[in-house]
Amino acid sequence: MTTNTRERADLLESLARHRYFLTHTVRGLTDEQARRRSSPPSELTPGGLIKHVSATEAQWADFVVRGPEAMAMTPESYQAHLDAFVLGEGETLADVLDGYAAVAARTDELVRTVDLDAEQPLPEAPWFEPGAAWSARRVFLHVIAETAQHAGHADFLREAIDGQKTMG
Structure with a gap:
């Protein structure tokens, strides 16, 4: 197995593990429970979190393929961003x-096939260093980190609904 193949396998395994933790938190919930906010009050819901992670992963996958225009913020895309937090x-x-599974399959195919060293310039935004570019590898690592972070949020929200914990 070449280093590149091993690296791709590691990326795919990390993505799969953190996606599992994220989606495991909502297993067995009704749609009503998936809309429920936690206490203390929060706008986050389990279903909204899954929807947000899916939309964010899809956008980063588009960035790998199309570059910064995939991240362009328009009034419509900003509203879609806000709507992605709500089931x-x-x-x-x-x-x-189902939508998240389709997004995951597309990202996995990109991990398997794109040049991991290929870079795209990041769009201008206060949260990105001016003039910075990210490789496909860096984007996939970012998606892994985002998925892991939101899996923790989802675990907390699920525990508030019915006491179930993903790990523990």
């Missing part, structure tokens, strides 16, 4: 999980 009345947890 709407017409949406089901099953639909959101």
Whole structure:
């Protein structure tokens, strides 16, 4: 196995592990429970978190392929960003999980096939260093970190609903 193949396998395994932890937190929840906010009051909901992680991963995968225009912020894309935190009345947890699985499959294919050293310039934003560029590898590591962080949030929210914990 070449180093590049091992590296890709490690990236895929990390993505799969943290996606599992994230989606495991909502297993067995009803759509109503997936919309429930925690106490103390928070806008975050389990279903909204899954939807947000899915949208964010899809955007970063687009960035790997298309560059900074995939991250362009317009009034419509900003509203979509805000909407991605909410499991709407017409949406089901099953639909959101199916959408996330499709996003994950696309990202996994990119991990397997793109040049991990290929860089794209980051868009101008206060949270990015001016003039910085990220390699595909750096983007995938960022997606892993984001997924892991939000899996922790989801675990906390799930425990507040019915006491279930992902790890423990």
